[in-house]
Amino acid sequence: MENPLTHEASAFINFRNYKFQDPRSHGHRWVDLKHLRFPPESGEARELLSALIGHEQFRDDYAGGGVLSEGSRHGPYWLRRVTPDAYEAxxxxxxxxxxxxxxxxxxxxxxxxxxxxxxxxxxxxAAADHIYYLNGLGDEAVHDWGRVHEHFHEFVLIDRSTGRITLLVTADD
Known part of the structure; x- marks a missing residue:
């Protein structure tokens, strides 16, 4: 089955690119955003979360490897452990x-x-109709080198007015 989501754009905010008063204050932090379009007839949020998890752009370990179409990791987690039920509204x-x-x-x-x-x-x-948070999956979900991120936060923003789902990840490394 073809994934209904289409990758539209990405954005990356690296705290190192900004001038902090104390240069150590950026703490190697960053924000990664992936914007995907969904068709107007798309179903409920759970279906959109499932489509996002199944999309190639979701296969990113956020540790320098980028998106790997055959990847088995998502952030600090094994991809197989991330399900729509792992997200909390x-x-x-x-x-x-x-x-x-x-x-x-x-x-x-x-x-x-x-x-x-x-x-x-x-x-x-502010524009999102629904916001979902990937809430700690537990130690058994963390992959072999998944503890590289000290703080890892992930949100999924669904904006039906624009037909866009945004994967928003923040981390320290």
Whole structure:
């Protein structure tokens, strides 16, 4: 069966590219966004999550290897362990709280980075009809070198008005 999602674009925000007062403050953090289009007749969120998990763009270990069409890892997890049931529906407020805590864990960020985060992350959260959070899958789901990320957060944003699903990943490495 053909996947109904079409990869549209990606964005990557590397905290190292911004001037922090203390150069060690960026903490090797980054945000990765993958935007995929879905057809208007697409079903419920669970079907969209399943399509996302089955899409080639989901096969990314976020450790420098990029998207591997035959990959068996997703972030720190074995791909086979990630299912639609692993995602929890969360409010805009909760998702913003999780992200803000992660962003500011080493203090305030530069104004330029804050502006980019507003445009790429916060505005997309505000526009989403549904937000899902991949909530810790447990030790048995972590692959052989999956602990390379100290903090790994993943959100799926569904915006039916634009027909877009966005995979939003933040991590420290």
């Amino acid at each position: 969360v409010s805009r407020e909760r998702s913003a709280h999780i992200l803000r805590g992660w962003v500011n864990q080493l203090g305030d960020v530069p104004a330029e980075l804050e502006a980019d985060l507003q445009q790429e992350v916060v505005d997309r959260l």
